[in-house]
Amino acid sequence: MAKPKITETIFRDAHQSLIATRMKTDEMLPIAERLDEVGFHSLEVWGGATFDSCLRYLNEDPWERLRKLRKVFKKTKLQMLLRGQNLLGYKNYPDDVVEEFVKKSIGNGIDIIRIFDALNDIRNLRTSIEATKKSGGHAQAAISYTISPVHDIEYYVKLSKEMESMGADSICIKDMSGILLPYTAYELVSKLKKEIKIPIQLHSHFTSGVANQTYMKGIEAGVDIVDTALSPFSMGTSQPSTESMIAALKDSPYDTGLDLGLVAEIADYFKPIREKYIKEGILNPKVLAVDSKTLINQVPGGMLSNLVSQLEKQGSLDKFDEVLNEIPKVREDLGFPPLVTPMSQMVGTQAVFNIILGERYKMVPSEVRNYVKGLYGKPAVPISSEIKKKIIGDEEVYSGRPADLLEPQLEKIKSEIKEYIEQDEDVLTYASFPQVAVSFFQHRQAEKYKIDSSLLNVEEKTYPV
Template sequence: MSRLQIMDTTIRDGQQSLWATRMSIGDMLPILPKMDRVGYWAIEAWGGATFDSCMRFLDENPWDRLRSINAATPNTPLSMLTRGQNLVGYKHYSREIVNRFIKASKRNGVHVFRVFDALNDIRNVVDTAEAVNECGGHFEGAISYTISPVHTLDSYLEYAQQLKELGADSICVKDMAGLMTPYRAERIVKALNAEIGLPVHLHCHYVGGMAPANYLKAAEAGVSIVDTASAPLAFGNSQPAVEMIVAALQESRYDTGLDLDLLFEIAEYWEEVRKRSHYKRGVSSLIHMQVYSHQVPGGMMSNLMSQLEVQNASDRLPEVMKEIPRVRAEVGYPPLVTPMSQIVGTQAVFNVLTGKRWGVVSKEMKDYICGYYGKAPGRIDPEIMKKVAGNSQVLPDDVPPSSLVTTTYDEVAEEVGDLAQSEEDVLMYALFPNEARTFLSKHRASEKVDFLMQEESSNIK
């Protein structure tokens, strides 16, 4: 069976890549029944930055959002992106919090868990993998794909083997920066099929425009699933358009069998939403194309631009772009994906704006260099190590960073107190205490007002 399967990323990665994660549940619900009829392998609906931005910008409860999407898509499994030990946050959480969060996600509607670690450090995936396997979810182990002297086909195969040993059901090659090229895609898919033997799922960002060609070569090499988005939320920093991939494979042995007319009806709906909300289309510019030399992902680029604007230093972008690969090499070539993209990017900005390299160092960069995020893929420059770490405690390789986080669920529940009415509320607070407190306080207050109104009206009778 060589038919290619498709996962739809429109409501998670598409909107996160192009609309700054501002899509509301009200925009999603009307079209979900049609998306449910397409026959997608899964709909990526949750995780990544959607969890905190729900509370932060949209005044929505992320758990309610998940339940609503699940109710509207009875025929299609839902997928979420989780950052291993970081879950959907930006730091390590304890084993117990990870375990409860994954099980709560499954209970509320997630079936496929795509689990990645920014450093491809398997120790940061163990707790999540165990929880997914225990609750009967589909564990998709993801490889953060990048290019560097230490990232070789062999290193990826070795990591994929470690994921398989943790019980992965499929392996995803996650090309978050759009660095993949067609013949590299063919090579890695063939090798994974031959050596690992699990279904291979390819996730490419369009960025410089290679992704559709990557998908064609990957299909020929035996890839099982690829990621696409509806055309109005495709291209640029997002994924390729589903309509384009479906049309490209028609009448081939990889024909997806999906209905183009139905896909265009769905696209028309999203196009209306896009126009109404004044969102730009995904477009590839020259600086996007240059990803093949500077290796900076699109999302990271927009962060850098806003950091520089705040400092009135937008004109220094070319210098920062030159500085990024230099910093990345000095700290052992981490893949530029959350949170490493922010950590490396910020350091490059400091180096350029202060005019003194490594004069100012963020706490996050220091923690990374000391091993608290996991093991660097390559060797960290000894001079930088000495300068940044100084006399600080450097974590030995045999101590997993997650073992230092011992917060228990009960401690968090006690801290949040009556604001939390459910395990989901407590978990929300465990991950994002400030945002959750603000959100829950506001909603508890309005519930009280509603309750008093009902009391009043029942007294009137």
């Protein structure tokens, strides 16, 4: 019986989930060498929101963070999260940008790229998977787990087989809302182990309070790897605790073999960092609470906080429960998309508009229109002609791979920002987040040449509460 391995998320999803990805590179480096000694399967350090947060809030170069971490980690594989054709942003990018981004990610130190698509449309994974393998990386294809009349065990088994055929080196069951229940996990993992030959990893969040049990049943069914977070940044909307998982499996057939004492000592390093973010108001105690309603409405923790913010700006926080009830209806109208970036933002914003304006689909964001037009990919369930008519009228729906509509961009970008380029990676930074990138490049120039940044019309970056 193979012992389950552990991917530690402290440098990516753990702090993304609890402190809006605000942990700085200087807070990571002092403990990196000790983390390298533990024997984790991998350490998730990059991707997701880390890239945007480095530039927007920390005035850090995300590529430089990766290089610094790679220099310290001699034994442990480094992992990142990639949104398929969306890369680290919220729209589709042309193939040339995707291929170059993947190549540079691996070139700067990433070993494993977890690749997902918000609609589980595997056409949006192909370029990333092929580029990862071409550059010598491990391509992990991720299922965006959700529940609906069509998202059943057989759906996920079929999807996983397609991912394996496409060249995926492993499969991740990515349960972003914490809604995968223990016995469902046992059944899903058991069937996948019979149907596919590549390793299976399980990723969940503690939002609804069941992730520990889900991991245990997944491990009993033969899952190869689970994602956990060191205790100071675990639980709540983050992952189950690493120390607790190691202890729970000790002296069983599933003993991880990891040194609990060493891991507990490393966890102590992060306690004052956690306290600092609590004092600064960045770690909100609300994200540490169990929210069992997630099992009913499937709304991830991050999406809930976005909804509160949107309603507060409109002076309509009293309509919060109405919006929560509207979300499943909008999701059904739109073909049951999984509530993960960028679909969670689209469904949430549409639900807010429907309730605040008192009429469904009176106002529709451009992203939702583009989604209905097929420009994000294919929904699991076809959208009804009635809903299409309301949202896009008689406009045509595109049925091809969305990225096939996009022209190559790299050369154009290079010429647009030639005065700022100091490394090849700057082109990709600008492609991902143009406005934020220019602001960062100007800061970088100001620091390099000791110029007052106000001369470059750049606002100082601050930590938002």
